[in-house]
Amino acid sequence: MTTLYSACDVSEKAPQPAAAGGETWADFVRSARTKSLRLAEHTIVYYEGDPADRFYEIAEGAVMLFKLLPDGRRQVVGLLGPGDVFGLPAGEDHDSASETLVPSVLKAIERRDVEASVDLQRHVNQCLLRQIAALRDHAVLLGRKSAFERVASYLMRMVPNRGVGDHCRGRPDVGVDEAVLRITMTRQEIADYLGLTIETVSRIISDMKRKGYLVADRQDRLRITDVCHLCRQSGMH
Amino acid sequence: MTTLYSACDVSEKAPQPAAAGGETWADFVRSARTKSLRLAEHTIVYYEGDPADRFYEIAEGAVMLFKLLPDGRRQVVGLLGPGDVFGLPAGEDHDSASETLVPSVLKAIERRDVEASVDLQRHVNQCLLRQIAALRDHAVLLGRKSAFERVASYLMRMVPNRGVGDHCRGRPDVGVDEAVLRITMTRQEIADYLGLTIETVSRIISDMKRKGYLVADRQDRLRITDVCHLCRQSGMH
DNA sequence: CGCCCACTTGAGGAGTATCAAGCTTCGTGG
DNA sequence: CCACGAAGCTTGATACTCCTCAAGTGGGCG
Numbered sequence: 001m002t003t004l005y006s007a008c009d010v011s012e013k014a015p016q017p018a019a020a021g022g023e024t025w026a027d028f029v030r031s032a033r034t035k036s037l038r039l040a041e042h043t044i045v046y047y048e049g050d051p052a053d054r055f056y057e058i059a060e061g062a063v064m065l066f067k068l069l070p071d072g073r074r075q076v077v078g079l080l081g082p083g084d085v086f087g088l089p090a091g092e093d094h095d096s097a098s099e100t101l102v103p104s105v106l107k108a109i110e111r112r113d114v115e116a117s118v119d120l121q122r123h124v125n126q127c128l129l130r131q132i133a134a135l136r137d138h139a140v141l142l143g144r145k146s147a148f149e150r151v152a153s154y155l156m157r158m159v160p161n162r163g164v165g166d167h168c169r170g171r172p173d174v175g176v177d178e179a180v181l182r183i184t185m186t187r188q189e190i191a192d193y194l195g196l197t198i199e200t201v202s203r204i205i206s207d208m209k210r211k212g213y214l215v216a217d218r219q220d221r222l223r224i225t226d227v228c229h230l231c232r233q234s235g236m237h
Numbered sequence: 238m239t240t241l242y243s244a245c246d247v248s249e250k251a252p253q254p255a256a257a258g259g260e261t262w263a264d265f266v267r268s269a270r271t272k273s274l275r276l277a278e279h280t281i282v283y284y285e286g287d288p289a290d291r292f293y294e295i296a297e298g299a300v301m302l303f304k305l306l307p308d309g310r311r312q313v314v315g316l317l318g319p320g321d322v323f324g325l326p327a328g329e330d331h332d333s334a335s336e337t338l339v340p341s342v343l344k345a346i347e348r349r350d351v352e353a354s355v356d357l358q359r360h361v362n363q364c365l366l367r368q369i370a371a372l373r374d375h376a377v378l379l380g381r382k383s384a385f386e387r388v389a390s391y392l393m394r395m396v397p398n399r400g401v402g403d404h405c406r407g408r409p410d411v412g413v414d415e416a417v418l419r420i421t422m423t424r425q426e427i428a429d430y431l432g433l434t435i436e437t438v439s440r441i442i443s444d445m446k447r448k449g450y451l452v453a454d455r456q457d458r459l460r461i462t463d464v465c466h467l468c469r470q471s472g473m474h
Numbered sequence: 475c476g477c478c479c480a481c482t483t484g485a486g487g488a489g490t491a492t493c494a495a496g497c498t499t500c501g502t503g504g
Numbered sequence: 505c506c507a508c509g510a511a512g513c514t515t516g517a518t519a520c521t522c523c524t525c526a527a528g529t530g531g532g533c534g
Contacts, residue, residue, distance in 0.1 A: 384490070
């Protein structure tokens with residue numbers, strides 16, 4: 001486990017007045033009121049229970065949110081990418097821990113800077129709604145899908161340029177429907193995301209290879225030979 | 238299945254001007270810009286995929302949110318009570334269905350009425366953050382807890398006057414720690430909430446009775462003989 | 475080159491699901 | 505008032521998925 005803000009690089013700028021009416025989110029995030037953090041991969045941003053004085057937007061990279069049970073069982077409760085916002089608990093303290101999956105750039109944001117503006121609030125609101133939708137989908141996965149369906153769903157989620165649920169639609173008669181994806185998460189992280197064990201994830205991926213659904217071009221590169229076919233086995237269609 | 242707005246009773250009031258600055262949520266919800274809906278139990282408020290022109294606050298009662306897989310598997314993704322807000326999807330259409338668990342009174346709210354005011358937005362924001370916290374807890378339950386722990390967690394959640402995670406704390410040396418709770422959900426609903434089958438839920442409740450953790454005073458009334466003890470078996474402590 | 479870590483594979487078993495009866499409870503109507 | 509039926513709940517027997525424990529295997533890096 002890496003510690004808080006190791007390998008971090010805070011860019012300091014001159015302070016500026018508070019939000020003007022109608023300021024866009026993009027302007028706000030680029031303004032001096034947000035600090036940039038450059039973090040190495042597998043860096044903990046905060047732990048569950050830490051006081052939440054500020055929150056974050058991902059500028060580049062990817063972040064994972066997770067919770068631990070007292071006996072050490074872990075559940076990953078969110079996978080976030082550029083544009084996503086995290087670190088806003090309902091109460092005073094963080095309700096989950098967060099860790100970078102790859103080298104990432106985060107924007108640290110003061111809560112009160114956002115609370116003053118309708119436009120900024122609305123943007124945060126929209127981010128929260130997307131996360132709620134993702135969490136509900138994930139509840140279906142964890143509560144009702146088989147191990148095979150979970151892994152298939154996970155792989156679908158990793159396919160670039162496809163929103164969740166967008167697979168197999170909007171791509172009129174492409175003969176060969178291949179996709180190459182880079183797996184940045186370890187087997188343990190995937191397992192903790194899918195509510196499975198590392199062995200089960202490994203076995204199912206091997207099984208998919210044996211069946212010809214997947215080809216491992218390199219260590220961390222998987223090629224899905226028929227995206228549509230795999231998607232149909234994810235339990236969603 | 239009851240249909241949309243069966244047994245509903247819309248109270249009409251005179252229209253009123255849009256939100257003034259600094260209007261509180263309580264004022265807003267009581268104002269003429271929200272319509273009251275009185276719904277019987279087990280009434281569907283909306284289905285997944287329905288257009289989301291307005292959202293709701295629960296004034297009285299309880300509502301369950303759920304999603305269905307194409308083959309009929311169901312997962313309950315939210316249990317809501319008075320003060321909770323629902324029916325706000327990230328996109329245009331509802332990402333889950335909603336159904337009353339008991340006779341309920343809902344306030345129907347136009348999205349644009351809230352979007353104009355910082356104070357109202359902030360209130361909705363806070364509601365969303367609470368739901369995100371609940372969804373994350375639920376992901377841990379679904380992904381990492383045993384069937385016994387899930388049922389124990391569920392029963393803890395139903396104990397009146399105790400926030401989630403509040404059990405066993407803040408009640409200094411109460412000798413007998415009993416709690417009586419009314420179970421308004423059917424076994425099927427509980428099972429779909431916990432990601433189990435109806436038989437497993439039934440077996441575990443029977444098991445808890447056999448062990449003396451529970452006593453069924455009446456059909457829909459369960460008495461937990463030792464809340465602390467059961468809580469310790471929910472996987473959270 | 476060899477160690478270490480992450481991943482893979484195998485054997486066996488625990489925990490839930492499934493299928494199939496029974497059992498309560500409650501509402502209905504004779 | 506009680507017989508009847510239906511729906512929801514409980515229980516049992518069995519199957520199967522996934523976990524646990526244990527032993528390999530392979531790639532990256534000093």
